[in-house]
Amino acid sequence: MSTTNTLHVLVSGGGIAGNAVALQLLRAGIRTTVVERAAEPRPGGQAVDLRGPSREVAERMGLMPGIRRYQLDERGMAYVDSNGQEFARMPSEMFDGKGPIAEIEITRGDLNEVLLTELATVGGDLDYRYGEWIEGLDQNDTGVEVTFASGGTDRFDLVIGADGVHSATRRLAFGPEEQFATYLGGYMSFFTMPTPTGSEPGWFKMHSVPRAAVGIRPDAEPATSKAIITLRTDADPALRRDVGAQQRLIRDMLAEAGWVAPAVLSAMATTPDFYFDELARVDMPTLAAGRVTLLGDAGFCGSPMTGMGTAMAIVGAYVLAGEIASTPDDLTAALTRYEAIVTPFLAKAKELPGGGIKMMLPTSRLGSKMARAGVKLMTSRLFKPVMMRMMTDTDDYELPTY
Ligand SMILES: Cc1cc2nc3c(=O)[nH]c(=O)nc-3n(C[C@H](O)[C@H](O)[C@H](O)COP(=O)(O)OP(=O)(O)OC[C@H]3O[C@@H](n4cnc5c(N)ncnc54)[C@H](O)[C@@H]3O)c2cc1C
Structure with missing residues (x-):
């Protein structure tokens, strides 16, 4: 996946989804800006599972040596x-790595650290801003005009909302959270x-x-x-x-x-x-609104009860960056393919094993x-x-x- 183009992509959110997609975009020669609302990388989170397709993506992205250090x-x-x-x-071993404990377990914070380490050395045109977030989006056929909290404005070819389950990008481009999130x-x-x-x-x-x-x-x-x-x-x-x-x-x-x-x-x-x-569960009727798309919990969340949030984030990031890089001059087609390719994976990954909180936590x-x-x-x-x-x-x- 390598190409040279003049695209400039804005990623909102420096969690697993945002950092993974930024890494793949940079590797494809795409100019990338990341804005993360927190003042520094957010630590924390328990073990997340990598298995099947998400493990395969971690391997293809070259993350396994880093992951092994923290496994x-x-x-x-x-x-x-x-x-x-x-x-x-x-x-x-009772469930052959398919049970609650996967073959590869790493804490969310450590996986983010692995991604940030890769981003620090990947090269390419990366502008990473902490303590910054999007306040306004105004798009037309040629680009998206973004107003930032710090007061500046910039024009981008594409905005990726990877800003979590309460995504501000989703609110600005698609509508209020209540339309898409289910408690x-x-x-x-x-x-x-x-x-x-x-x-x-x-x-x-x-x-x-x-x-x-x-x-x-x-x-x-x-x-x-x-x-x-x-x-x-x-x-x-x-x-x-x-x-x-x-x-x-x-x-x-x-x-x-x-x-x-x-x-x-x-x-x-x-x-x-x-x-x-x-x-909360997030279900979007579509992942694209013109030149704005959603990734990770912002666009498809099944809640931490699924144990699949990180898997969805990195599989989604790999596919999204791959499709953008395949047709950088036709982003509409790239976003349509991204959605079509990830949807079958998301449908399965969002299922709640064991019937959800009612089965897990009785009231008496x-x-x-x-x-x-x-x-x-x-x-x-x-x-x-x-x-x-x-x-x-x-x-x-x-x-x-x-
Ligand atoms: C600190 C933390 C701990 C977590 N712990 C667990 C866990 O233990 N188990 C589990 O299953 N899931 C956990 N999650 C959720 C899990 O990380 C996600 O389900 C999964 O990794 C997909 O990640 P994401 O990048 O889509 O979303 P997130 O991990 O939520 O990352 C979103 C990022 O966007 C940033 N952000 C939010 N709003 C804005 C904004 N307006 N502008 C710019 N940036 C913004 C956030 O600070 C965050 O860094 C945790 C999330 C966080 C942030």
Whole structure:
């Protein structure tokens, strides 16, 4: 994939999607500007899975040496009760890398670091701006006039909105978030904390109570772990951007959880990378509005419950950059092909394994007991074929080569 052209592409958002597409555009000789709203790279996030097509893309993009440096030692997943007593265990090899633990696991923050390291050395015409975002978009047949928060304006041939589930680019070019996002019944939070004493190295452990679950997942460093919290509750718009209110909700809902919940709640107050967001699904009728297109969570999000957000972001980035580079002088055709090629992959990747939050987090003690019995049964080797059918399998997706 190499070409020379005069295109100038603006990417809004420096997450996995934005950085991956920027890298591929630069490799294709395309002038690229990235604006990231945060003042610096955003750390944080738990392990993300690379399997099937997303692993193949990571290989084709030359990311594997970097990924291997940060690859997590995850040996399996287990369920514990409020005393930390284990009642179900799934070693990672049990589902041949297709289960909850994929063959390649890396934290979201580390994967972003791998992409940023590649971007720093890729060469080409890259302008990367932190603390900047789009405030206005005005497009016609020849380009998009962009007004930035810092006050400047610039003209681009194409704008890629890779600015996450609450995408401002989507709002400006396609319409309000409510038109495209569906609340899936809860919130999730991820953050780094000191590894609780007595933790079993390499094991991802989960515990649930009515309406809430808390998990501890290995980090790249043994001294730290990732806390994962899932809450089943009605949507509350007041929670957005109010970290105090978000942490109060978590404290209330995990107050009686037992196990490592007290250590998790105490670490939450001082963690450097607290992340909290609603579980939402994003469905767009189309990924292109003239010279503006969407990528990653901005355009297709199934929520962290799918475990496929990063896979969709990097497969989408690879295809989008590949199609733009194939016909740089016909962006409409490139965007049409991008959408047609990624849609079958997205349809599968957005499916919720196991039926979503209602199945995962019952609201009563009796429901929790029944869910526990279900987990025991489903994690027994006898039920392996049933579980395998429930897992999202995108291995038969035909990834184009660029
Ligand atoms: C800090 C963090 C932690 C996460 N942790 C997990 C996790 O543990 N598990 C999981 O499944 N998913 C997690 N996610 C979501 C996951 O990263 C995505 O589902 C997936 O990687 C696709 O990424 P994305 O680049 O499309 O979106 P995101 O990862 O959300 O990245 C979007 C980027 O755009 C930036 N941005 C937002 N608004 C604007 C704007 N107006 N202008 C410019 N830039 C903007 C954001 O700061 C962010 O860097 C996390 C996301 C973030 C940001």
